Amino acid sequence: MQKSLRMMGMATLALSMLAPPALAQQQQQQQRYREQTIQAQTGELPEMIGELRRLTDQAARLRAADPIFIGDLRRLADIYQERHDYAMQWPVQLVSEDFRDGDFTRNPAWTPVEGNWQIVSRDNRAMLHSAILKPQPAAPPPAATGAPAPMTGQDVVVGVLGAIIRQQSGQGAQTTQPAPTPPAAAVQPTSATIQLPATISNAFALKMELASAGADGRLDLALYRGQPGESAYRLIYSPAAETGLVLARLTPQGTKLLGSSTGRVNLEDDKLHVIEWRRDQAGKMSVMLDGKPMIEVSDSEIRGRLDGLTLVNGGGSHWIASLAVNGAREPAARPDGAPSYRRGTQ
16 A cells, blocks of 8 residues: 555656646645645634735735725725734633622623612622512402413513613603602612723633522613614523523614524523523534523624623522623724625624
8 A cells, every 4th residue: 555655756756857837836826735735724824914914005006806805805805814813812701790798789890770789698709689579469359260381582572672762761660740659668669770981802602600689670782883872782681581591683774583592481490500502703602501402593783893791680589600702803903994804893
């Protein structure tokens, strides 16, 4: 076998020596292509990008190609340069919080918007806690029979959107001439919201440890762009719904249900659970619960970096033990002021 390989090698060498100039030139080009491919596979992409830029500049000086085609080549070099820079910076820890310092208002600085949030001790760990006790519903009249229909994922999204609109517009349950309320009848909050401004790359990997109590509760985790409530991807946990985890997109143009888990999800077992939420540069998102895949969708509607995250307690009692977000640092603006062509930032 080895003898045959040696003979084949000698024959190939002899043919290359006897080959006409055109064939020899073609073989040289093929060898150069193979070397460039090996460079790309061994992480030497910057050298290839530099060579592409050099050849593009040379073609422009010699007017050897159409200017539009040269412009396309330069944009291609920009795309791969920025993708390479982005990949070299991943992963960077963008948010890290375990509340062990007992103060959620600094390092990092959370901002309570409504309701009560506090640091409590649970299982010998400091955790961020919020509790919303919903009033007990009145007994149905005798004519009412049958159990209410369980909520679907779309029902959950519509309910969340309505709550956001009421919060932003300042609408409440009061009429134009509210009746006087006795001092002892304090109004109970129906939700609690806390926000953390943070620069988060469009591609991210989020991990949160939490525990919950209250079968009719709800907990929302939103990653927003712009001002909170304007545009966001929102992950909603609702144990009473047919689909316990729902992923939605909220923008000024409307709300869209992107995906949901199959079947109910119940975290009300007095244990810590881990939610992992990931998004890549192409907009592909996945949600895992305790290592089990729950949601997989793709959406690239919200582009560019994200500006922070929001937690909303829509009912029940919730403990957040830790929250971490990994991503990439946003590249500095190019000196020539040219736009970024990296996917997700257009």
